[in-house]
Structure formats: structure tokens, C-alpha cells
Amino acid sequence: MYRKTFDGMNCSIARSLDQVGEWWSLLIVREAMLGTTRFDDFQSRLGIARNVLTSRLNSLIENGVLERVVAEGSEKRCAYVLTPKGKALYPVLVALMQWGDQWLGHEAPIKLVEHSTGLPIEPVGPRVGERVLALHEVRAVPGPGATEKTLESIEKRNRAILGEG
Known part of the structure; x- marks a missing residue:
């Protein structure tokens, strides 16, 4: 449906x-x-x-x-x-572009560089300071809008991603 x-x-x-x-x-x-x-x-x-x-x-x-x-x-x-x-939405589009460039097997039609230096931009991703975190380095915690169903999803996600069962 x-x-x-x-x-x-x-x-x-x-x-x-x-x-x-x-x-x-x-x-x-x-x-x-x-x-x-x-x-x-x-x-x-x-x-x-x-x-x-x-x-x-x-x-x-x-x-x-x-x-x-x-x-x-x-x-x-x-x-x-x-x-x-x-x-x-700019970071969302950059992340989609970078994902497509890496995983869809084609030459990148556009490269993004910093205007003032010409240096390529870094990959978009979750960060703590300068360090980009991988999926297994992040755990989910309840936010202010969490429901009981959300709590169940968070627990299941954390166990699966973090290798706890």
C-alpha cells in the first residue's frame, strides 16, 4: 500500500x-x-x-x-x-553527492573545494571535534520526543551495531 x-x-x-x-x-x-x-x-x-x-x-x-x-x-x-x-539542506546534498561518488561507480562530475584555499572538502559525517565517527562508534539515546516504541528501536539498534547481541 x-x-x-x-x-x-x-x-x-x-x-x-x-x-x-x-x-x-x-x-x-x-x-x-x-x-x-x-x-x-x-x-x-x-x-x-x-x-x-x-x-x-x-x-x-x-x-x-x-x-x-x-x-x-x-x-x-x-x-x-x-x-x-x-x-x-546543503550538508545533506553534499553527503548524497559524496555517497554517490564513492558507491555508484562513476566519475564525479563535480568536486567541491574550499573557495579561499582550493582544498577539497572533507567527507560529511558525524563528528566529535575533528574526528569522523563510524557507525559502530555511535550509540543512540532517547531524545525529548522518544516514545516507548522509540526506546525499543534504540535498544535493538545499539545491540546490533555495538555487537551486544
């Missing part, structure tokens, strides 16, 4: 997917991060159907990821720009 929403799921990943998990959504956000602001430019760069683009842009606006503003130099046209919430 097709799930239309993850609203009832007590999971930050599921709730995030409700807002940006449709595959066109992150590609639209990527284009916005690359400076695309106009509907026709999104449409031509992505090759997306106009009705689908309209739907995705409206959803991203409704979820506070993009905002519609008056286009510079034309009061009749609108532009789509990232909000702070949208800009906060």
Missing part, C-alpha cells in the same frame, strides 16, 4: 522525507543552491514536466524550504529562493 505521509511516524528521518523526500524536490533544491531562481530555468535544467515542477515548488514553499519573491528587474515575474531552512 502506498504511504502518502509519514506524519504518524515518530522518526526525524521520516518527517524530513515528508518535506523533501520526493526525488524532484532535492534536485530543485540543488538547482536553487547553484543559483537557479526562475521557473523556466528549473524546468529546462531538470527536464521536469511543468505540472510536476509547479507541484514540487508549491510543496517546497509550503514546507518553508523555498520562498517565492518578486524577480529582480521584473515586477511581473517571480523567483524562487532558498530560505534558511532550505540552505540548511
Whole structure:
């Protein structure tokens, strides 16, 4: 059965997917991060159907990821720009890009470097200070929104990942 929403799921990943998990959504956000602001430019760069683009842009606006503003130099046209919430997706896109570069067997079309030095950026990942932590070096603990079901999931995850049974 097709799930239309993850609203009832007590999971930050599921709730995030409700807002940006449709595959066109992150590609639209990527284009916005690359400076695309106009509907026709999104449409031509992505090759997306106009009705689908309209739907995705409206959803991203409704979820506070993009905002519609008056286009510079034309009061009749609108532009789509990232909000702070949208800009906060940058590490997510970098992580997806790095994952794809490493695991999907193709040459990286883009490399990211620090603007001022030209040095390649480090892999995105969970850190303590400068140290990137591997999956087995992290344990989950209940957060303020934890439920009984969450506690069970945390215990099961920790036992499996940390080799405790």
C-alpha cells in the first residue's frame, strides 16, 4: 500500500522525507543552491514536466524550504529562493553527492573545494571535534520526543551495531 505521509511516524528521518523526500524536490533544491531562481530555468535544467515542477515548488514553499519573491528587474515575474531552512539542506546534498561518488561507480562530475584555499572538502559525517565517527562508534539515546516504541528501536539498534547481541 502506498504511504502518502509519514506524519504518524515518530522518526526525524521520516518527517524530513515528508518535506523533501520526493526525488524532484532535492534536485530543485540543488538547482536553487547553484543559483537557479526562475521557473523556466528549473524546468529546462531538470527536464521536469511543468505540472510536476509547479507541484514540487508549491510543496517546497509550503514546507518553508523555498520562498517565492518578486524577480529582480521584473515586477511581473517571480523567483524562487532558498530560505534558511532550505540552505540548511546543503550538508545533506553534499553527503548524497559524496555517497554517490564513492558507491555508484562513476566519475564525479563535480568536486567541491574550499573557495579561499582550493582544498577539497572533507567527507560529511558525524563528528566529535575533528574526528569522523563510524557507525559502530555511535550509540543512540532517547531524545525529548522518544516514545516507548522509540526506546525499543534504540535498544535493538545499539545491540546490533555495538555487537551486544
